[in-house]
Amino acid sequence: MTTPSSSAAVLPTPLPEELESLDAASLNARLYQRVEDAFQLCREVHPALPRPKIWLDLRGKSAGQAHFGRGGLRFNAQLYAENRQAFLVEVVPHEMAHWLVWHLDEGPRLRPHGHEWKTVMRQLFGLSPSTTHRFDVGRASPTPYRYACGCQEHFFSLRRHRRALRGQAYRCRQCAETLVYQCVLSSEKSQ
Numbered sequence: 001m002t003t004p005s006s007s008a009a010v011l012p013t014p015l016p017e018e019l020e021s022l023d024a025a026s027l028n029a030r031l032y033q034r035v036e037d038a039f040q041l042c043r044e045v046h047p048a049l050p051r052p053k054i055w056l057d058l059r060g061k062s063a064g065q066a067h068f069g070r071g072g073l074r075f076n077a078q079l080y081a082e083n084r085q086a087f088l089v090e091v092v093p094h095e096m097a098h099w100l101v102w103h104l105d106e107g108p109r110l111r112p113h114g115h116e117w118k119t120v121m122r123q124l125f126g127l128s129p130s131t132t133h134r135f136d137v138g139r140a141s142p143t144p145y146r147y148a149c150g151c152q153e154h155f156f157s158l159r160r161h162r163r164a165l166r167g168q169a170y171r172c173r174q175c176a177e178t179l180v181y182q183c184v185l186s187s188e189k190s191q
Contacts, residue, residue: 010041010124010125010126010127011034011037011038011041011089011092013085013089014030014084014085014089016084019084019085019088020084022084024081027080027084028056028077030088031054031056031075031080031087031088031092032054034088035054035092035096038092038093038096039051039052039096041124041125042100042120042124045100046100046103046104048103049100049103050103052066052071052072052096052099053070053072053073054072054073054075055072055073055074056074056075056076056077056080057077058075058076058077059078060076062076063076063079063080063083063087063091063135064076064091064092064094064095065095066096066098066099066102068102073099075087075091075092075095079133079135083133083135086133086135087135090127091133093121093125093127094121094127094130097117097125098112100124101114101116101117101120104116113129113131117129144158144184145157145158145160145161145181145184146183147164147170147179147181148179148182149171149174149175150177151172152172152174153182154170154172154179156170161181164179164181
């Protein structure tokens with residue numbers, strides 16, 4: 001990989017007003033185009049980089065994931081729809097930087113958010129290398145089932161709640177008491 005110069009082109013920032021007016025299909029097309037633009041920038045420094053497949057099937061609190069076993073990038077459609085501009089500006093380059101670094105000669109042995117990844121984020125994409133997003137994950141990863149122990153409250157997803165109902169015991173990591181179901185939060189009752 002050749003090191004990009006400090007004057008390397010960065011991805012243009014999309015206009016928030018334009019993104020807010022897009023329907024679901026157009027919004028998805030914009031994501032695919034953004035990945036393609038980021039891919040082309042990466043190819044300038046690593047011409048042999050394979051093109052990643054793209055899925056909008058990621059759920060939960062993660063905004064994106066470079067999935068090397070599947071050969072592509074996964075994105076969270078819910079978080080994308082709710083954070084359109086920040087998602088395109090931050091998450092797509094973040095995952096494409098992982099994709100690029102993984103495909104370097106030593107890539108699989110490098111730390112995911114190590115020096116090489118940070119260098120790609122700064123020098124190729126012109127971004128501060130942040131390892132986490134600041135999106136509200138309330139709708140993307142609802143945890144409306146309240147449990148309690150001796151020291152605090154815990155909130156479960158539907159999946160974990162169902163496991164507890166079938167007999168799976170969960171213990172608090174602080175006090176080691178078994179968690180006891182309290183109630184479901186009101187926003188989930190209406191669904």
